[in-house]
Amino acid sequence: MNKKLLGVMVTLVGVTVYAGGAAAQDKPEVLVKQRQAVMTLQGKYFGPLQGMAQGKIPYNAEIVARNAAYLNVLDRMPWDGFVPSTKDMKSRALPAVFADPAKFKKAQEQLQEAVVKLVEVKSGNEGAAKAAITEVGKACGSCHDNFRQKN
Amino acid sequence: MNKKLLGVMVTLVGVTVYAGGAAAQDKPEVLVKQRQAVMTLQGKYFGPLQGMAQGKIPYNAEIVARNAAYLNVLDRMPWDGFVPSTKDMKSRALPAVFADPAKFKKAQEQLQEAVVKLVEVKSGNEGAAKAAITEVGKACGSCHDNFRQKN
Numbered sequence: 454m455n456k457k458l459l460g461v462m463v464t465l466v467g468v469t470v471y472a473g474g475a476a477a478q479d480k481p482e483v484l485v486k487q488r489q490a491v492m493t494l495q496g497k498y499f500g501p502l503q504g505m506a507q508g509k510i511p512y513n514a515e516i517v518a519r520n521a522a523y524l525n526v527l528d529r530m531p532w533d534g535f536v537p538s539t540k541d542m543k544s545r546a547l548p549a550v551f552a553d554p555a556k557f558k559k560a561q562e563q564l565q566e567a568v569v570k571l572v573e574v575k576s577g578n579e580g581a582a583k584a585a586i587t588e589v590g591k592a593c594g595s596c597h598d599n600f601r602q603k604n
Numbered sequence: 605m606n607k608k609l610l611g612v613m614v615t616l617v618g619v620t621v622y623a624g625g626a627a628a629q630d631k632p633e634v635l636v637k638q639r640q641a642v643m644t645l646q647g648k649y650f651g652p653l654q655g656m657a658q659g660k661i662p663y664n665a666e667i668v669a670r671n672a673a674y675l676n677v678l679d680r681m682p683w684d685g686f687v688p689s690t691k692d693m694k695s696r697a698l699p700a701v702f703a704d705p706a707k708f709k710k711a712q713e714q715l716q717e718a719v720v721k722l723v724e725v726k727s728g729n730e731g732a733a734k735a736a737i738t739e740v741g742k743a744c745g746s747c748h749d750n751f752r753q754k755n
Contacts (some may be wrong), residue, residue, distance in 0.1 A: 493638055530645065
């Protein structure tokens with residue numbers, strides 16, 4: 454993906470919008486379900502990439518490019534579901550999500566930056582792509598370590 | 605979004621990839637969870653647009669543009685989860701999904717085409733955008749009528 458396109462996509466999908474009413478009407482249980490749905494899909498599209506980076510499945514540049522583009526949109530989606538009204542809902546979100554929103558926001562941005570770097574790497578460059586995939590995995594893991602309950 | 609960008613995005617996100625092993629390893633219950641996650645998110649991002657088209661919430665061009673771009677990626681994601689191995693899993697998918705895959709595929713394409721048209725409409729043009737949103741809603745409803753169990 455060329456940088457111009459990437460820039461436009463990031464601008465487009467990264468725009469922060471506060472709906473004047475739509476989001477506010479959402480029930481806590483709906484918000485939790487929606488943010489968990491994003492995590493499920495991030496797993497769907499990151500899992501194979503991690504498997505490739507770890508040499509467990511064959512490298513496939515086409516899948517890397519597609520999944521990176523998907524992740525670059527998905528990683529914008531879950532965060533507006535982590536609002537205080539959901540604090541007491543059953544989920545694996547740790548209290549730190551709500552107690553330290555600045556740190557949580559930084560963790561989100563680290564993931565987004567790592568995914569943008571993965572998109573920018575030509576997926577045909579297997580070594581660079583695998584390194585970028587590993588960085589995305591670290592961003593996932595770092596956020597989970599601090600903000601997600603262990604199983 | 606300009607047409608060139610749109611074309612690239614569609615090409616990028618629409619590429620059909622059969623992973624040599626990754627997807628094949630997925631358990632039916634995981635596939636069902638993943639495809640349901642996409643439906644949940646399509647609801648998250650289409651719901652407000654439908655509310656706007658129906659005059660229930662104020663029109664917001666920025667949200668329309670963002671959600672349309674999200675939907676244009678999400679509507680590529682669920683279909684590889686509707687594989688025969690999931691046929692007997694508990695879900696609202698009707699037998700027609702598996703009995704008439706050609707018709708099901710056509711319904712997917714109708715949704716994708718309606719979303720592309722929504723993306724192509726300038727969201728600043730409220731009338732045209734609302735009409736395009738209504739067409740997306742019809743594509744959702746038509747597929748649900750034929751392939752999803754009533755509640």
